[in-house]
Amino acid sequence: MFRFLVRRTIGALVILLIISAITFWLFYAVPRDPAMMSCGKNCTPASLAQIRHNLGIDHPIPVQYWYWLKGIFVGRDYSGFGMCNAPCLGYSFANNEPVFGTIMDRLPLTLSLAFGSAAIFLVFGVGTGMIAALKQGKFLDKFATSASLLGSSLQIYFVGYIALYFLVFKTGILDQPSYTPLTENPASWFSGLLLPWIVLSIIFTANYTRMARSQLVEQLSEDYVRTARAKGLSRTNVFLRFAWRGAMGPIVTVFGIDLGTLIGGAIITEQVFSLQGIGRLAVISVIQSDLPMLLGVTVLAAAAIVFFNIIVDAAYAFIDPRIRLA
Secondary structure (H helix, E strand, O other): OHHHHHHHHHHHHHHHHHHHHHHHHHHOOOOOOOHHHHHOOOOOHHHHHHHHHHHOOOOOHHHHHHHHHHHHHHOEEEOOOEEEOOOOOOEOOOOOOEHHHHHHHHHHHHHHHHHHHHHHHHHHHHHHHHHHHHOOOOHHHHHHHHHHHHHHHOOHHHHHHHHHHHHHHHOOOOOOOOOOOOOOOHHHHHHHHHHHHHHHHHHHHHHHHHHHHHHHHHHHOOHHHHHHHHOOOOHHHHHHHHHHHHHHHHHHHHHHHHHHHHHOOOHHHHHHOOOOOHHHHHHHHHHOOOHHHHHHHHHHHHHHHHHHHHHHHHHHHHHOHHHHHO
16 A cells, blocks of 8 residues: 555646646747736837846746746745745746745635535535435435435525525525634634535535435446345345445545545635635636646645555555455
8 A cells, every 4th residue: 555655646746747848838838928027118129138047937838837936846036036945836927926825825725615515525425315215216316316416506606696696695694605714703704605515515415415326326236236135134234335335435535536626616606605725726826827837736736636646546545355365
């Protein structure tokens, strides 16, 4: 297991390196000079050259990428800003703020949004799928299947604005979405993120309901499940000890990818509810052609997805003994 995790970690670092290099190169495919953003109206060639030097973009692209990569591990000395301590992701072209510090300021909101919504859609989605599989062909099964089909066809920006209007502005049932640090006020943290959690989890809940139901129905028809039933084990015991464990693999895989994606930024949800998280920061970075910020957000999102894929692979060993023995 240890050797497997070491191999996966090395592979993850290579993937992150490739992603950062591609993102760095794609930025320069856009015909827009980031130095012009800071130069102002009365810009002269001398001031423009000085700004390029201060931003560290007066070198060839491969050299710039090498300096950026080296700064993550040992820091970097910027002419216009001074020493940037490791992990240094550079300074924003738009507001001259440290990229790493800006991301760390936005990350708690995105983590709260991701883990809160994940708890909801995992519990309700998988729970509903389990009930539908146990009541296969009956009313509850048909109702859950129809509801999941409807939920998966909805879009967050549509549901978000509808819920915001009726639940916040019209009736006042829920508070205006906002973010308060958990350590500062847990009650405000919960009430401010409850509506975004619910809206974000709707589509995911529908997908997990359908996936859990299909996996469990397939497992219940396997020979080893029928053998366990023939030996006298109760249906509930067989369901929880055998069928459910066999169905967990695909669910855990998809959950790891979804959670990593959400940590990379729930872009539409943050836009709808005006939450200043990683997703909204990514949108602003693209609009402003802010390479350092865009690179930082992209690497964070990729690292989250790769990290949770490694966790999922390790979890497989505990779910399926055949993988652990292999």
